[in-house]
Amino acid sequence: MTQDSIPTQTAKVADYLFTRLSQLGIQSVFGVPGDYNLRLLDFVEPAGLHWVGNCNELNAAYAADGYARINGLGALITTFGVGELSAINGIAGAYAEKAPVIHIVGTPSRALQESRTLVHHTFADGEYRRFAAMHAQVTIAQANLTDPRTAAEQIDWVLEQVLVHSRPVYIEVPDDMVDVMIPATNLEARKIQLPPTPSPKHEELVITTVLERIYSAKRPLIFVDGESRALGILPQIDELVKTTGWPTWTSAFGKGLVNEKLDNVYGFYGADYGSKQSKAYFGSADLLFVLGPHYSNTNTLGFTTIPDQAASISFSGTTIQIGKDSYRDFSIQHFLTQLLRSLDQDRIPRAEGLPPKSKMDLSHINKSDLITQDYFYRFVNHIFSEGDIVATETGTASYGGRAFTLPPNTRMFGAVTWLSIGYMLPASLGAALAQQETNKNKPSNGAGRRKGRLFLFIGDGSLQMTVQEISTIIREKLDVTIFIINNAGYTIERAIHGRQQAYNDITSWRHLQALSFFGGGEEDAAKNNFTARTFGELEEVLQSERIQNGSGLRIVEVYMGREDCQGLLKTLLVSQIAQEAEN
């Protein structure tokens, strides 16, 4: 196109942007209206996107993140300054844990910005670029759509970055740019997708080396970590796990990314989980296939579960590391596909000395026993079925949830690295909505109730952070069951420090009134509330028709001890008590 040619196909900026979101598989957009994004919002529903108005912008960011992790991409729209800064902690979390979120901000018109007019939602100092500078710290790419000549290319470029990096991006749309016409031939002519990765020069060598390592392994294993999701290699992992039959473990971040019902899948790996034989096998493995590693202190239980690199082949970003040697610039997805095709099934060694899978023996629990953290999670495990989502908020719930054995195709969210308490409730809203949209396009499994079920386990402290999003879950008619763990405050913090300090207390709420307060239908508000203090009561709740086959939001308040915790948390608590005794 020469400078003077007029494009034959044009579209308004907002239409172009929202059409692109639609093409990329986004069906719902989250956010909050504000003075500088109202004109932009006019275009959302006409573009065929569902608008989800959240109670505040942080919640919208969390929801878009949860949506992105299930759907593959999520988006939110906020307003300049106040809105985008309220959301920024949620954007940071998406950056930390590689959730592909598009943050669209409606900004003041170009005329106001260029004349440095002292408008509201600024510091009344004529400086309009601060918030973008802040977002540059927590997003992988940014675009400010101020010029119709470049806006389309900017949008396309930014959206390509979100696919490439699986990390949030930031798009500013000045109020007066919303309905400006821009060239739109690309909408049909150019699909936004991962750019092709040219075959790196070492490709053949690496394939050969990996195959040799596979064929010669004696004690092989597969370790699935959470960045596998961002790498888009879940189908390849599934095939690898099935084809090899090798024992497979996951990190907390990787949990829910492989089918735990397979005989060779052992679930979460860590000091307090699994049998001694598991640990012995893991420790003496001569080939560790490591997929999507994410080595933060929390995801590695204090750096204790990081596989020995000398015996590992790791797949991370665009790099394959074999022992000490790194090979860059691979498409991991492409490489694994190639590898699986090249595999000679007959030469794959069967893993020997396989550890037994740990069983859940709960037979010793009496109905009158008070509910405790150590058995609670395995006790409720049987309500999950294929296609569900299980969300465990940072705290005792995320520790406990590692013990779940998940049905196939069951995704799970837990504490990884960002650990912003309050995240999980709005993220559940987003995830459940994405799941419901996905399931609409799938054949029903017969029971006819599978709109998209999500089970959230959350402590009473975390709940207080973002509780109002319960009302959006109600409005969106999502099938969500929330187990509120009432243990009178921040038990995870009590375990870490300040066991008896008042700063770890919270105000006690009447949780079972939430459904009514936040606008639930009268029948739901009256009948969808449950409470349990003993395992007997809990079993009754789990068997009830409304939990098993009901719809909409259900709330179960489960009482547990103020200092009841497990694993590392328990160790920390015990050491505090010992110190107190010394003083």
Place this chain on the structure above:
Amino acid sequence: MTQDSIPTQTAKVADYLFTRLSQLGIQSVFGVPGDYNLRLLDFVEPAGLHWVGNCNELNAAYAADGYARINGLGALITTFGVGELSAINGIAGAYAEKAPVIHIVGTPSRALQESRTLVHHTFADGEYRRFAAMHAQVTIAQANLTDPRTAAEQIDWVLEQVLVHSRPVYIEVPDDMVDVMIPATNLEARKIQLPPTPSPKHEELVITTVLERIYSAKRPLIFVDGESRALGILPQIDELVKTTGWPTWTSAFGKGLVNEKLDNVYGFYGADYGSKQSKAYFGSADLLFVLGPHYSNTNTLGFTTIPDQAASISFSGTTIQIGKDSYRDFSIQHFLTQLLRSLDQDRIPRAEGLPPKSKMDLSHINKSDLITQDYFYRFVNHIFSEGDIVATETGTASYGGRAFTLPPNTRMFGAVTWLSIGYMLPASLGAALAQQETNKNKPSNGAGRRKGRLFLFIGDGSLQMTVQEISTIIREKLDVTIFIINNAGYTIERAIHGRQQAYNDITSWRHLQALSFFGGGEEDAAKNNFTARTFGELEEVLQSERIQNGSGLRIVEVYMGREDCQGLLKTLLVSQIAQEAEN
């Protein structure tokens, strides 16, 4: 002190910091516990400070801002990454509207930071400085306490900046620095205060010029804007208004900073407020005494109320502007004190042609009339009494609240420039707490109920943003009455754009269950709820014993029309309807 000398007086870093806060008049600190601030929190209550645990960090920042505007200084403590970023929009608001807030962040230990360990609450990339870089955009000074040799000086320097600029500052305390000993002789030897302002060379000239202008004025007036609070000149303004008897108006930001019961104080100035005579007087004044101007679009009704500088003497920051001439580097407080001392009472011209004060004629309202925005605010006005705080959240409430006539010593919060909806509820918590602390040290006014009363007017949309802080208001036993304006969504946004768009809708809540859900005492939860649809019902509520003389939190749900609004909002709405008719 030479390099090798050992300071005779030392203190732990946390003790030093909290002692300084105490010395500066802070009695309560807001925040949320988190992994990296727990050790720091151990020192809060032992230092004699009251810890207020908020439901989330944004609410804590808003509360600290509200506290700061009443108390003169406020503080919050958050944790690294997740906590501080959740709070950052509140810090930005304090920056925009000059609230002196100290943001203290507990960060990972120096060892973890220096070794770039991949801990939680980071992006697992070894980069620890991003969040400080973001805070540098919204704070006036920053300190990272990593070195015991400089920590005390850093603390003192940062605290001086918050006094000088009346804007937020940022202090990072690494986890392992909390109990490190530092030199503490300054705690007694050096008071933190505004540094003295040397007399600028033009001082005498400026005093003389201003006096001449005063003595020769024919149609003088005083215009009080909101930065007068940050300038610390409220007593001088009070004296000036009383001494001159000149007609006095305020902006929205300035409202509540002068005694509106005085005959010459007319309250809020703007297109839709006050009589024609007021506007005529304002427009033809030959001397405008302008104090603490803050000229954002919202605080000047779209730049329509900015006084003509040619006829003005303006006092802003450290600058005095007389007509076209600017004189810098003054202490405005000192200058005004000098000026008042030099004033020859007999030569002060009496203002002539004073406009009449508008009266509130509500006699035409019938009991059965539905409540409307145009009369609601003046109708409830009579419940305010001396020493109260009135808070009007951005939206129809902040527009309506401009019509209040406030009793003496009644502070008011309204929409100024940042306009982050959700601000006002947590800010009310902070303000009411500061007021209660202040009143403890004052003689009772006899009625014996003046612990600190606050009246909050808030729309149902704004309420959803930060509603959970109701539970902290309950826990802190503050005397707060909340009028929830139930008009089914974001009416302010409907007025601006999207009158009938679904994105301006919200989920309907059962507001009168809030007290119970958020943990109110059983009697309060049952009896402190009120509702009104007509002016008759409203009057009954206002007359009730629990509203008049009760204590704790009371909630009044007031129903108003979905599109009922006033002033500029009404103009915008009418123009939308006209456009719709055209299309």
